[in-house]
Amino acid sequence: MPTALPPMATPLLNETAAVSATAIPLVGPPTNNASSVLNIASIVENPAPESSNHSNGAVASSIDPPSRTVVIVFRPTQEHIVHLVAEVLGKPWTTETSLATLTKANDVVVAGVLAQDLVHSLEGCDRSTLVLINTHCVEDGSAPEDQLSEICDYEFLYSHSLFLRRYLTRFLSLILGQTRPHEDLRTKTRTNFISTTFPDVHAALPNLDILSVGSDAVEIRVDLLVEPSLEGVPGSVPSLKYVGQQLMLLRQHTELPIIFTTRCTKENGKFPMGDPTLFYKYLRRAIQWGVEYVDVELWLPEDIRRCLAETKGNSIIMSAFHDFSGSWKWTSPEAQRIFTESTKYADIVKMIAMVSTIEANYELEYFRSTVKNRGPGPLLSAVNMGQMGQLSRALNTVFSPITHPLLPMIAAPGQLTAAEINEALHIMGQLPKRDLYAIGSFRATPHSMFMEKCLNELGLPHTFSSIDRGPKGTMESVISQPQFGGASVNPPIPSSTTYIPSVSDAARAIGLIDTIAMRPTAEGSNGNGTSLIGENTAWKGIRSTLTRDYVPSAYRGRAAIILAGSETDASAAIFALRSLEVGPIYTVGFKAFGPLAVGLEPFTSIQSVKLVEQPFVIVSALPPEKSLLVQPLLRHYRTNGRSSPPSTRGKVYLDLTTGSRKGDPLGVATSAGWTAYGSEDVSAWTTVETLRLLVGQNVPFDFVRMASGRSLF
Numbered sequence: 001m002p003t004a005l006p007p008m009a010t011p012l013l014n015e016t017a018a019v020s021a022t023a024i025p026l027v028g029p030p031t032n033n034a035s036s037v038l039n040i041a042s043i044v045e046n047p048a049p050e051s052s053n054h055s056n057g058a059v060a061s062s063i064d065p066p067s068r069t070v071v072i073v074f075r076p077t078q079e080h081i082v083h084l085v086a087e088v089l090g091k092p093w094t095t096e097t098s099l100a101t102l103t104k105a106n107d108v109v110v111a112g113v114l115a116q117d118l119v120h121s122l123e124g125c126d127r128s129t130l131v132l133i134n135t136h137c138v139e140d141g142s143a144p145e146d147q148l149s150e151i152c153d154y155e156f157l158y159s160h161s162l163f164l165r166r167y168l169t170r171f172l173s174l175i176l177g178q179t180r181p182h183e184d185l186r187t188k189t190r191t192n193f194i195s196t197t198f199p200d201v202h203a204a205l206p207n208l209d210i211l212s213v214g215s216d217a218v219e220i221r222v223d224l225l226v227e228p229s230l231e232g233v234p235g236s237v238p239s240l241k242y243v244g245q246q247l248m249l250l251r252q253h254t255e256l257p258i259i260f261t262t263r264c265t266k267e268n269g270k271f272p273m274g275d276p277t278l279f280y281k282y283l284r285r286a287i288q289w290g291v292e293y294v295d296v297e298l299w300l301p302e303d304i305r306r307c308l309a310e311t312k313g314n315s316i317i318m319s320a321f322h323d324f325s326g327s328w329k330w331t332s333p334e335a336q337r338i339f340t341e342s343t344k345y346a347d348i349v350k351m352i353a354m355v356s357t358i359e360a361n362y363e364l365e366y367f368r369s370t371v372k373n374r375g376p377g378p379l380l381s382a383v384n385m386g387q388m389g390q391l392s393r394a395l396n397t398v399f400s401p402i403t404h405p406l407l408p409m410i411a412a413p414g415q416l417t418a419a420e421i422n423e424a425l426h427i428m429g430q431l432p433k434r435d436l437y438a439i440g441s442f443r444a445t446p447h448s449m450f451m452e453k454c455l456n457e458l459g460l461p462h463t464f465s466s467i468d469r470g471p472k473g474t475m476e477s478v479i480s481q482p483q484f485g486g487a488s489v490n491p492p493i494p495s496s497t498t499y500i501p502s503v504s505d506a507a508r509a510i511g512l513i514d515t516i517a518m519r520p521t522a523e524g525s526n527g528n529g530t531s532l533i534g535e536n537t538a539w540k541g542i543r544s545t546l547t548r549d550y551v552p553s554a555y556r557g558r559a560a561i562i563l564a565g566s567e568t569d570a571s572a573a574i575f576a577l578r579s580l581e582v583g584p585i586y587t588v589g590f591k592a593f594g595p596l597a598v599g600l601e602p603f604t605s606i607q608s609v610k611l612v613e614q615p616f617v618i619v620s621a622l623p624p625e626k627s628l629l630v631q632p633l634l635r636h637y638r639t640n641g642r643s644s645p646p647s648t649r650g651k652v653y654l655d656l657t658t659g660s661r662k663g664d665p666l667g668v669a670t671s672a673g674w675t676a677y678g679s680e681d682v683s684a685w686t687t688v689e690t691l692r693l694l695v696g697q698n699v700p701f702d703f704v705r706m707a708s709g710r711s712l713f
């Protein structure tokens with residue numbers, strides 16, 4: 001078995017023989033980020049109350065690298081999955097068979113173990129120092145052995161597709177606690193999830209992007225899946241093998257968190273209730289598969305619910321209670337009892353009842369207020385079913401189940417679409433029409449047409465117009481209009497601008513505002529319970545792009561080079577990299593003086609290049625006429641199997657240059673082995689973030705990217 005446990009900080013440069021193998025910083029070591037005047041980690045992890053309470057889930061609450069050895073259990077001929085995991089984690093790998101010896105070593109690594117050797121390898125091992133992940137390629141139609149699945153903590157089912165790397169990154173980020181989508185969603189003013197009802201996920205794929213506009217999560221109704229070989233067999237449930245494959249397919253095609261539901265026959269589903277351990281088996285596996293949300297029905301025996309809660313890892317448990325009798329009352333002591341019981345083992349409590357009177361919605365709202373008055377605790381997601389219950393579907397703000405006309409059927413009586421909910425809220429005066437703008441040095445752009453398309457799709461009453469920045473004073477007059485509801489601003493304006501009453505911490509640190517958003521406040525500086533805040537979305541777009549193929553901790557402590565025409569052009573990228581706790585940042589083409597300058601090292605001559613260790617990431621924000629200048633660096637630091645062990649090979653190139661550029665830096669980067677991203681990816685993620693800030697709705701990245709075609713929008 002090959003072993004690759006190289007020292008990670010000293011890879012050789014393969015192009016310049018004279019270059020030392022040892023990393024020698026240019027002028028003494030750059031100041032450690034931790035001691036920089038600006039504590040970015042605290043801005044990122046504890047957003048100030050005034051800053052955005054949305055992000056795309058990419059912001060981790062902790063990006064500590066894994067503190068346990070990640071053990072990848074693989075089948076013969078599938079060793080490449082070990083290398084891929086190591087690359088995504090930015091860790092060296094080994095296929096050392098004795099895990100006991102390995103865990104005594106200081107360095108935490110990725111260890112590959114052949115499935116047949118697992119039991120033997122674990123002998124004498126302290127399990128608490130390991131995270132065991134069973135991996136299984138499903139392409140040959142096989143399923144993992146139950147015994148292996150049960151020994152392991154997690155299980156990764158995969159096929160070789162374009163999406164494998166991203167899907168693996170999300171899986172690892174979640175199970176290692178490096179991205180916590182719920183931390184973000186739980187603070188969002190409203191959240192929706194789309195209840196998909198397809199018997200086969202394949203049927204959903206062509207429309208998944210459009211189906212999930214306005215959704216924060218996608219529910220897979222496992223009980224509604226129909227395994228072809230079992231079609232028509234009464235009382236049958238899809239096998240774990242089939243469910244695993246369907247889930248894999250869904251997750252490869254959406255970046256949204258998944259809700260895994262096995263709805264029972266009594267609650268409008270198809271899972272038979274005779275044997276509760278059947279539910280346990282599927283739900284336990286969902287946790288092992290790293291599903292973000294797991295729906296656990298309240299009727300299940302307490303020991304099953306407790307056991308799932310105790311082993312939930314980083315999955316979120318949604319307790320579910322449905323009553324179809326039509327006589328159940330929100331005002332009854334039973335309702336309070338059910339809520340209390342549900343809170344025992346859940347992060348979100350879902351309570352749903354069939355009703356036939358409009359009053360039942362008022363009763364539900366009263367119930368909701370009593371829960372709010374109880375103070376902190378699990379969130380309540382409560383709606384009524386049936387036509388009479390539709391009002392409550394508009395009023396519920398926590399994980400509202402929604403449908404879409406492209407679904408084969410609604411998942412429950414009275415379900416509404418995201419657009420219908422927004423329209424209802426508007427009619428009830430809960431969602432007043434606002435005027436939104438793209439403020440820039442252009443007129444009616446494709447970008448604003450796209451924004452309008454989104455507003456229509458979401459049934460929002462707002463208008464979206466593009467306006468020129470115009471002469472001094474124009475912005476002030478636009479934002480002071482009574483119907484002004486927010487704007488994206490391109491090019492961004494300085495965060496020192498005085499006419500925007502408050503500025504988020506990130507925008508202040510970056511020095512630029514690219515979005516003006518409304519946020520609710522107690523009094524509101526404009527008299528209607530809202531005030532304006534200057535935000536920066538660009539850094540989030542950059543961070544989301546950087547963490548698509550690498551977990552956040554892969555960046556930690558590793559060197560970066562940023563090329564730009566000015567500090568302003570580079571500042572969002574610097575902030576994003578700092579949020580990932582990169583190591584030294586070397587700058588080319590500019591010298592930084594602002595709040596982000598501490599710890600940046602300028603390259604002063606070609607000699608500097610020779611003295612710098614292998615960078616993990618290069619970002620170019622050069623002006624288009626100078627875009628070519630990054631190419632020699634990309635070639636110089638090229639990825640090479642000879643010079644870097646496979647485990648450390650991955651390196652990231654991000655090209656932020658827009659407009660007609662010179663040369664082909666992305667092409668050069670790709671052929672030199674870099675994982676390369678262009679500005680279109682960043683723009684699409686930034687648009688996702690902008691929409692969240694402006695209208696509070698989630699429009700998935702893939703939809704934005706699809707709508708953008710080749711050039712953005």
Ligand SMILES: O=C1C[C@@](O)(C(=O)O)C[C@@H](O)[C@@H]1O
Nearest residue numbers: 195261320352401411412415
């Ligand atoms: O729990 C729920 C809510 C729901 O029953 C509804 O009423 O919309 C739809 C189900 O798919 C989902 O699991």
